[in-house]
Amino acid sequence: MIIIGEKINGSIPKTSAAIDAHDEEYIRYLAKAQTEVGADYLDCCASRVDNELGIQEWLIGLIQEESDLPICLDSPSPQTLVEAMKFCNKPGIINSISMEGDKCEVILPAIQGTEWGVVALLCDNNGIPEDAEGRLEVFADLMEVLKEYDIDPSRVYIDPLVETLGANEESLLCFAEVCREVKKQYPTIHITSGLSNISYGLPVRKMINMAFMTLAMNAGMDSAIIDPLSRDLRGIIYATDALLAEDEMAIEYIGAYREGLFGPVQQ
Numbered sequence: 001m002i003i004i005g006e007k008i009n010g011s012i013p014k015t016s017a018a019i020d021a022h023d024e025e026y027i028r029y030l031a032k033a034q035t036e037v038g039a040d041y042l043d044c045c046a047s048r049v050d051n052e053l054g055i056q057e058w059l060i061g062l063i064q065e066e067s068d069l070p071i072c073l074d075s076p077s078p079q080t081l082v083e084a085m086k087f088c089n090k091p092g093i094i095n096s097i098s099m100e101g102d103k104c105e106v107i108l109p110a111i112q113g114t115e116w117g118v119v120a121l122l123c124d125n126n127g128i129p130e131d132a133e134g135r136l137e138v139f140a141d142l143m144e145v146l147k148e149y150d151i152d153p154s155r156v157y158i159d160p161l162v163e164t165l166g167a168n169e170e171s172l173l174c175f176a177e178v179c180r181e182v183k184k185q186y187p188t189i190h191i192t193s194g195l196s197n198i199s200y201g202l203p204v205r206k207m208i209n210m211a212f213m214t215l216a217m218n219a220g221m222d223s224a225i226i227d228p229l230s231r232d233l234r235g236i237i238y239a240t241d242a243l244l245a246e247d248e249m250a251i252e253y254i255g256a257y258r259e260g261l262f263g264p265v266q267q
Contacts, residue, residue: 001237002041002190002223004072004093005034008059010047019046019055024062031066037261039228041093042067044084045074053080060087072119072225078106091115093157095225099124099141108149119157119192120146122178128161132177135160139182153189157223158182162193164200165208171198172212176219183220192223210236218244235262 007030010016018026034042042063046055052075060071070092073084078101081094094111096119097103111118120142122128122135129135139158146156160178163171179191193216199208210233213224217240226233234256242250260266 001217001241002192003039003228003237004041004043004192004223004225005030005039005228006043006194006225007034007227007229008063009043009045009074010055011045016047019048019059027059027062028066031063034228035067035069037228037234038256039069041072042069043072043074043095043225045095052077053083056080056084057087060084064089078103081107082110085110085116091117093117093119095119096121096159097142098122099138099145101125104142104145108145108151111155112149112151115155117155117157117190118151119159121159122161128163132174132181135174135178136181139178143186153186156186157190157192159192162198162212165198166201172215175216179216179219179221190223191221192225193221194225206230206232209233213237214240217241231262231265238262 008015008027010019015030031042044056044059044063046052046059048055056073056075063071070090071088072093072095073081073088074095075081075084078097091114094107094116097107098121100123107118122138122142124138124141129138160175160182162175165171175193182189182191195209195212196205198212199205202208213233213236217237228234238247238253238256241247242253247253257263
């Protein structure tokens with residue numbers, strides 16, 4: 001699993017308060033803590049309308065002072081994403097493009113010929129298709145555009161977009177169907193997702209989130225935007241990798257346990 005640490009995001013109340021207070025110490029803590037528990041990328045999202053680029057620059061600077069991990073630049077504005085690339089010390093991931101508006105036209109020329117990865121959402125100007133067939137049609141359109149810019153599938157993180165389970169009981173089934181077909185067509189492509197949408201409005205959300213993680217991994221999801229500080233979630237990932245024969249003789253699972261990355265807190 002490729003783990004994108006989600007904590008430095010202005011949509012999270014505590015992080016939002018830290019941004020408003022210009023609390024450098026807390027942002028530094030989030031960067032260092034997520035790095036220490038094994039994240040592969042650190043999400044960076046100002047989640048602001050006013051001075052978004054300036055806040056992104058400030059956050060990126062703090063992250064890079066505490067961590068050598070590449071950054072996942074996150075914004076609804078394609079212009080902000082392209083401008084924020086220049087603040088990064090190394091290529092990371094752009095989050096995101098879709099067939100909506102001019103996102104592809106703005107972002108893909110900026111990452112063409114680089115090592116930057118890109119998250120691609122399966123939606124278009126009509127929104128999120130209701131079924132797997134519709135999302136796969138958007139996927140086909142996206143891949144044609146990506147080919148025009150010579151973006152190799154191995155640099156692409158497809159997000160099939162998971163709906164809230166409380167509103168659509170087939171949300172996971174649709175997501176899994178898309179995952180399997182995407183991987184069948186492009187074995188080297190990545191599939192990613194956030195976890196929080198699936199459980200919105202339901203009690204004990206972490207139970208739904210962890211079950212979703214296991215089932216989505218079984219369907220081919222190999223990346224996730226998650227809270228890597230969650231010991232239970234980390235344990236689920238290691239356990240699922242072992243069960244799917246992605247961890248020979250469960251060596252990684254055993255090693256992570258011995259390192260105290262999941263399980264009872266070792267005194």
